[in-house]
Amino acid sequence: MSRVVLVTGGNRGIGLATARRFHSCGHKVAVTARSGVADDLEGLFAVKCDVTDSDSVDAAVTEIEGSLGPVEILVSNAGITRDGLVLRMNDADFSEVIDANLTGGFRVARRVVKQMMRARWGRIVFVSSVVGLGGQAGQANYAASKAGITGLARSLAKEFAGRNITVNVVAPGPIDTDMIAALSDAQRGAMLDAVPLGRFGAPDEIAAAIEYLASEDAGFVTGTVLAVDGGLSMS
Amino acid sequence: MSDNFERFTNCAVEVLAVDADQVVLEATFESLDADSLDLVELVMALEEEFDVNVEEEELDGILTVQGAYDLILSKL
Ligand SMILES: NC(=O)c1ccc[n+]([C@@H]2O[C@H](COP(=O)([O-])OP(=O)(O)OC[C@H]3O[C@@H](n4cnc5c(N)ncnc54)[C@H](OP(=O)(O)O)[C@@H]3O)[C@@H](O)[C@H]2O)c1
Numbered sequence: 555m556s557r558v559v560l561v562t563g564g565n566r567g568i569g570l571a572t573a574r575r576f577h578s579c580g581h582k583v584a585v586t587a588r589s590g591v592a593d594d595l596e597g598l599f600a601v602k603c604d605v606t607d608s609d610s611v612d613a614a615v616t617e618i619e620g621s622l623g624p625v626e627i628l629v630s631n632a633g634i635t636r637d638g639l640v641l642r643m644n645d646a647d648f649s650e651v652i653d654a655n656l657t658g659g660f661r662v663a664r665r666v667v668k669q670m671m672r673a674r675w676g677r678i679v680f681v682s683s684v685v686g687l688g689g690q691a692g693q694a695n696y697a698a699s700k701a702g703i704t705g706l707a708r709s710l711a712k713e714f715a716g717r718n719i720t721v722n723v724v725a726p727g728p729i730d731t732d733m734i735a736a737l738s739d740a741q742r743g744a745m746l747d748a749v750p751l752g753r754f755g756a757p758d759e760i761a762a763a764i765e766y767l768a769s770e771d772a773g774f775v776t777g778t779v780l781a782v783d784g785g786l787s788m789s
Numbered sequence: 790m791s792d793n794f795e796r797f798t799n800c801a802v803e804v805l806a807v808d809a810d811q812v813v814l815e816a817t818f819e820s821l822d823a824d825s826l827d828l829v830e831l832v833m834a835l836e837e838e839f840d841v842n843v844e845e846e847e848l849d850g851i852l853t854v855q856g857a858y859d860l861i862l863s864k865l
Binding site for chain 2: 668671672713714716717
């Protein structure tokens with residue numbers, strides 16, 4: 555069955571891999587990003603959207619509803635980092651990361667869930683991080699935002715369970731994307747050492763987990779946090 | 790039936806998936822099988838239909854069609 559899928563932050567990295575995967579399964583897929591969208595997004599419906607701005611979220615979802623129909627599967631993936639030690643982290647560094655990663659997910663979910671309620675079917679998958687489970691020196695803002703996603707997701711899962719909407723979280727370990735490329739060699743090396751499987755994950759390995767949680771087969775799975783992290787969260 | 794009540798009824802029929810003849814002033818939302826989430830959804834539809842704004846607290850104690858209808862009318 556073909557569904558309408560929205561992937562926020564779907565123009566690159568994990569989001570793009572996820573969008574491509576849903577597209578290849580025959581779904582109608584919309585992707586959003588702030589900074590305009592690349593033109594190699596073949597077959598994907600690209601809209602501009604800043605998840606820190608409710609009006610922008612509303613406009614983007616309205617455009618998607620008009621062109622593809624109501625969103626049935628939401629992948630809330632847009633996210634940023636603003637790393638630094640707490641002693642040197644200012645209020646803006648902290649609150650802007652929360653605003654994009656946590657409140658952004660709330661804004662998009664709130665906007666699309668009404669139509670899911672009407673349809674008595676919906677899937678919401680939030681992309682969190684292994685860092686939200688274990689914390690990370692230098693990422694207090696980011697880890698707080700990602701841990702917050704679990705509380706948000708589980709509350710939504712309970713609030714909308716009666717409407718046959720499932721809400722789950724995928725917590726990736728280090729994945730080979732721009733976010734990882736931005737780190738220093740030393741940081742990357744330390745990360746590799748910490749991962750039991752001894753490698754970075756591929757974006758499509760996260761996409762596969764998201765696809766499962768959004769599938770018909772996962773209809774009895776809600777409020778769960780699925781770590782896809784090479785074993786990192788065990789240690 | 791007044792035009793306003795007809796608009797109200799249409800919203801209720803669409804959101805609560807009930808028949809129009811069930812939407813009578815005496816009906817409780819419980820009897821219409823509507824829970825708190827349904828009520829919030831109905832009020833959102835009514836806000837749109839009547840171009841009014843209902844605050845969260847105003848929903849407290851609204852148990853019947855009459856209660857919801859009066860609340861909307863008071864805003865027109
Ligand atoms: N890579 C990893 O190792 C890793 C590990 C764990 C979790 N994650 C999480 O996975 C998600 C995707 O990560 P990635 O590595 O694919 O990141 P990425 O390559 O840096 O891409 C981030 C995406 O988020 C979008 N975005 C950022 N702020 C936004 C905003 N305010 N409004 C709308 N879109 C916004 C970006 O759009 P623009 O192009 O407009 O900037 C971009 O599409 C993130 O939530 C990240 O925290 C990643």
